[in-house]
Amino acid sequence: MKIPVVAIVGPTAVGKTKLSVKIAKRFNGEIISGDSMQVYKGLDIGTAKVTKDEMQGIPHYMIDIKNPEESFSVAEFKDKVQGYIEYIHNKGALPIIVGGTGLYIQSTLYQFNFADEGRDPAFVQKIETEIDQNGIDEVYQRLVAVDPEQAQKIHPNNRRRVIRALEVYEKTGLTMSELHAKQRRESPYNPIIIGLTMEREELYRRINNRVDQMVEDGLVEEVKYFYDKGLKHAQSMRGIGYKELIPYFEGDISMEYAIEQLKQNSRRYAKRQFTYFRNKLDVHWYPVSVPTIEHIFSIILRDLEGMLKEVPK
Structure with a gap:
């Protein structure tokens, strides 16, 4: 029988982390990060890595499993996450994948053939x-x-x-x-994909505010630490939140310009995320806003209860 897997997707800064913990607490779930950058140790602020307080005691996987100088592929992600899905299911818990890296989540939930295989x-x-x-x-x-x-x-x-x-x-x-x-049709699991959307202006405002908060929390110092260790060409430093600051350290641009580039790249990435999920995955979409988010979350929990009951036993 196929294992039920819940996935929570959507653009950055839309509320996926908070929803995932609510679902885990309600349905005896454990959470797997579906983010390609949160695998790196020490890259915490720029990846908006979930904190111990935010976890609320729920086990989380695929976080801090790689050193910053190491590479990481979608194929490796798929293998590891599928192992965790089986492990969580065998414990009698519900596997929940949370994240914004569309290709990584798609590759795990569906029989995805990678472009670098079978070349002629x-x-x-x-x-x-x-x-x-x-x-x-x-x-x-x-x-x-x-x-x-x-x-x-x-x-x-x-x-x-x-x-x-x-x-x-x-x-x-x-x-x-x-x-x-x-x-898209074939999956080794019974996937239920929940998607969060937000009106663009509000989402972009949240992204800008999040970047400002990251800077206040020490983002520049975090990136400088790894830059000083000679990792500017590492895969981990090519992610949004890291690559934008390297030209500042090298004296090519101002701090203000680097931060504005980071905000712009984050907004563009959010748009690409939504487009990918909408086109590639069968998603149950829920529009949220700051005033309505708790109400929408309660609707999602109710709907998910029904969806899980319909999964073949």
Whole structure:
């Protein structure tokens, strides 16, 4: 029988952490972080890492499992989280994944085929040569013919994605669109995905305020510590909240400009998160605002109780 898994998704600063703890307390759950940056030890402020007080005694996993100089892949995330799902379920508890990294959550909940698997270098080289000799338009029109849906999503000049879409069709006999639809349908679990949304102006205001609070809490000092350790090229320092401050340390921009860049990048990321979840996952969406959030959370708890009862035993 498939394990029931609750996932809470949505843009940054929308209230996912608070909701996850409420669900865990109500339904005997344990929480798995679905954030690609919270795995790093010491990167606390810039990742808005859940605090001990916020955990309220609920066990949390996938936090502080990597040193800042280490790399971390979506494939490794999937393997570890699927292990934790089984571990939590075997304890008689409900696994709850919380986070904003869409690809990581999708890869865990569905049979996701990673782009770096099953490559055909000979095919890629053949198409690359064709493009170099004749231009990309002919190759792009070939994609339009076999997978018009995917072709609409790819700019004709994005040769890497055009080639990859044709390669998938060549190797599997399925178009990228068919493969994505198949992946969305098939899950080794019974996933229930709860999504939080917020009116854009209010969300952006919350993001800006959160960044100001991070700075007040010592974000600059946190990033400087790892910069001084020679980690400016590490994967961990490429995340939003960290990469924006490096040009400031190197004297290229002012502190004010770095903070404004951080706010802007955070707002853009929130928009991308929502777009990804809306397009890639089957989500039960709930609009929240500061005045209504507790009321909406109570509705979610009620709805989730019904959804969990419908999961095959």
